[in-house]
Amino acid sequence: MNFPPRRKRSDKKNNSENRKVKSGTNGKAVVNAFLLAPHGSYDVPHFVKVGYYHDKPFTCRDCDKAEIWTATQQKWWFEIAKGDVFTQAQRCCSGSASIGKSESGS
Numbered sequence: 001m002n003f004p005p006r007r008k009r010s011d012k013k014n015n016s017e018n019r020k021v022k023s024g025t026n027g028k029a030v031v032n033a034f035l036l037a038p039h040g041s042y043d044v045p046h047f048v049k050v051g052y053y054h055d056k057p058f059t060c061r062d063c064d065k066a067e068i069w070t071a072t073q074q075k076w077w078f079e080i081a082k083g084d085v086f087t088q089a090q091r092c093c094s095g096s097a098s099i100g101k102s103e104s105g106s
């Protein structure tokens with residue numbers, strides 16, 4: 001199992017447990033690797049290595065807008081929707097249909 005690198009111990013005192021339930025997640029969400037869709041590759045996605053999803057900037061292919069694919073959205077996509085672990089967000093406009101392979105070509 002991967003555990004996050006420990007940061008400052010001092011924030012123990014303001015009970016941080018209660019906070020992560022909120023919608024804002026500090027740009028991070030814990031990876032539950034058991035829920036991921038199986039993939040045939042030996043390659044391990046970065047978020048599995050580090051144990052966290054991070055907010056990820058991307059540029060929408062339709063409207064060229066700079067957007068953030070949030071950690072929470074990634075967690076949903078990979079663990080609930082069982083999205084391919086090597087896909088990423090490409091469009092801001094249309095929900096899960098907007099996610100596709102990051103590389104092109106076959």
Ligand SMILES: [Zn+2]
Nearest residue numbers: 060063092093
């Ligand atoms: Zn867009």
